[in-house]
Amino acid sequence: MEPVRVTDFAKAKQRGHKLKMLTAYDYPTAQILDAAGVDAILVGDSLGMVVLGYEDTTRVTLEDVLHHTKAVARGARRALVIADMPFLSYHLGVYESVRAAGRLVQEGGCKAVKLEGGLEVLESVRAIRAAGIPVMGHLGYTPQSVHVFGGHRSQGRTLETARRIVQGALALQEAGVFALVLELVPHRLATWLSRRLEIPTIGIGSGPGCDGQVLVTQDMLGLFPGFNPRHVRKYQDLHGLCSEAVRQYVHDVDVGAFPTEQHSFSLDEAVLEALETEV
Numbered sequence: 001m002e003p004v005r006v007t008d009f010a011k012a013k014q015r016g017h018k019l020k021m022l023t024a025y026d027y028p029t030a031q032i033l034d035a036a037g038v039d040a041i042l043v044g045d046s047l048g049m050v051v052l053g054y055e056d057t058t059r060v061t062l063e064d065v066l067h068h069t070k071a072v073a074r075g076a077r078r079a080l081v082i083a084d085m086p087f088l089s090y091h092l093g094v095y096e097s098v099r100a101a102g103r104l105v106q107e108g109g110c111k112a113v114k115l116e117g118g119l120e121v122l123e124s125v126r127a128i129r130a131a132g133i134p135v136m137g138h139l140g141y142t143p144q145s146v147h148v149f150g151g152h153r154s155q156g157r158t159l160e161t162a163r164r165i166v167q168g169a170l171a172l173q174e175a176g177v178f179a180l181v182l183e184l185v186p187h188r189l190a191t192w193l194s195r196r197l198e199i200p201t202i203g204i205g206s207g208p209g210c211d212g213q214v215l216v217t218q219d220m221l222g223l224f225p226g227f228n229p230r231h232v233r234k235y236q237d238l239h240g241l242c243s244e245a246v247r248q249y250v251h252d253v254d255v256g257a258f259p260t261e262q263h264s265f266s267l268d269e270a271v272l273e274a275l276e277t278e279v
């Protein structure tokens with residue numbers, strides 16, 4: 001099976017094939033996604049919320065993403081592994097940006113990085129790409145700026161914010177990003193922009209007119225209870241299924257139904273007798 005490359009993203013758009021992306025933060029999840037046929041696996045900084053229990057993504061460090069990228073890269077055979085650049089890892093100048101992206105590739109084993117923002121991050125995008133690292137853009141609701149937006153809010157619903165997204169998208173395309181995530185962008189704007197751009201758009205909460213789709217795996221599998229935003233379809237209730245299994249285990253151990261002798265190993269009667277006479 002041929003591995004997916006960044007050049008396949010442009011081909012998919014030309015051929016009208018939808019790009020499928022999901023997040024993973026560990027080896028077994030990467031294996032599941034890879035075997036099920038996703039094109040790309042994102043080691044998202046959403047790991048801060050769904051794996052580490054933080055309130056938002058601003059607490060996630062480069063070391064956190066690096067740690068999880070290593071595990072995901074080992075589990076992905078075909079899918080393109082993309083690592084999210086965490087908060088502050090690409091805002092302190094191009095030197096630090098390239099260093100951070102370079103570590104994700106060299107130590108983490110990903111093949112591309114994603115970073116949030118438009119005009120304000122162009123220099124970092126260009127420098128990272130110049131170092132030979134493919135970059136994915138991310139516009140619309142950019143969660144690392146949650147405190148600027150004043151909460152999780154869809155973006156691009158006014159002429160001013162819509163214009164900023166379009167300008168950012170065109171500038172990112174010009175700077176060489178190979179694809180662009182559009183998060184919580186009104187679907188008519190996302191559709192219009194997807195037609196206008198040559199690079200593929202990957203939507204999350206941005207409607208059916210994008211060239212691809214991404215979700216946080218924990219959301220679509222029902223492993224992040226209490227989070228029911230408009231953009232998610234829940235394909236499983238793993239929290240419920242796992243809770244039931246653990247309750248059963250607790251009950252079985254409690255009443256002696258597990259473990260049984262069959263879950264252990266046999267011992268010759270002679271060994272036991274010899275031991276008893278010795279002690």
Ligand SMILES: Nc1nc(=O)c2c([nH]1)NC[C@@H]1CN(c3ccc(C(=O)N[C@@H](CCC(=O)O)C(=O)O)cc3)CN21
Nearest residue numbers: 046049050057143152153154216219224227229230231
């Ligand atoms: N588990 C998880 N899933 C995600 O999709 C996700 C993360 N974490 N962490 C990073 C960002 C944050 N995201 C979020 C967070 C909250 C809403 C939300 O509350 N949406 C509301 C209001 C939207 C609005 O009014 O504009 C909703 O009801 O859909 C949406 C996306 C998307 N990303």
Ligand SMILES: CC(C)C(=O)C(=O)O
Nearest residue numbers: 023044045046181214
């Ligand atoms: C939701 C996707 C696009 C993301 O950035 C993440 O999971 O961190």
Ligand SMILES: [Mg+2]
Nearest residue numbers: 044045046084
């Ligand atoms: Mg992210």
